[in-house]
Amino acid sequence: MVATLRAAGVQAEPAYQYLSNDGPANQASMMAAFTQSGADAVLLARFMGFSTQEQVSTAMPGYGYGGGFGPGAGMYGAYSGWYGQPVVQQGQVATIYTTLFNGKTMTPVWTYNPQTFDPSNLRQQANGYANEVTGLLQSGGLVLTR
Numbered sequence: 001m002v003a004t005l006r007a008a009g010v011q012a013e014p015a016y017q018y019l020s021n022d023g024p025a026n027q028a029s030m031m032a033a034f035t036q037s038g039a040d041a042v043l044l045a046r047f048m049g050f051s052t053q054e055q056v057s058t059a060m061p062g063y064g065y066g067g068g069f070g071p072g073a074g075m076y077g078a079y080s081g082w083y084g085q086p087v088v089q090q091g092q093v094a095t096i097y098t099t100l101f102n103g104k105t106m107t108p109v110w111t112y113n114p115q116t117f118d119p120s121n122l123r124q125q126a127n128g129y130a131n132e133v134t135g136l137l138q139s140g141g142l143v144l145t146r
Contacts, residue, residue: 001045004130008138009145013037034103041109041143042101045133047094055089094122098133100142110142 005012018033019025025033034042100110112133137143 001043001130001133004127004134005043005137005143008134008143010134010137010143012043013039015042031106040103042103042106043098043133043137044101045096045098047096050092050094052090052092055091057087057089058085096129100137110137110140112136 002012002014015025015030015033015037018036019029030042096114098112099108101107102109114129114132134143138145
């Protein structure tokens with residue numbers, strides 16, 4: 001994310017260089033890192049894990065043998081094609097919460113929470129995600145460029 005923001009002309013610094021490596025950072029250590037960095041805003045991207053989602057749709061059967069019109073349709077075959085059959089699709093998605101905070105008030109200014117990432121290739125999608133976030137921040141006038 002930092003490399004993509006920098007390539008777009010935004011002064012960006014990775015937080016890890018201001019944080020210790022002794023586990024997850026608490027709010028106090030995050031605030032100290034923010035103060036040390038001299039930044040005027042914080043962009044926090046958090047991977048929240050995977051969830052299984054279902055999508056139910058109706059598939060209309062094709063017309064042909066056993067349903068619809070024509071030979072083999074039977075007495076009620078012409079009407080059987082009018083009713084769709086439910087199709088249930090399950091899949092896993094990765095949720096990433098991305099929030100831009102005002103550095104003075106630490107209040108959220110902008111949030112982006114897509115749930116469209118395929119868990120099997122999450123690392124390969126990281127650059128596309130960073131480009132998307134950077135583009136949205138730029139188009140919203142939320143980042144200053146050099």
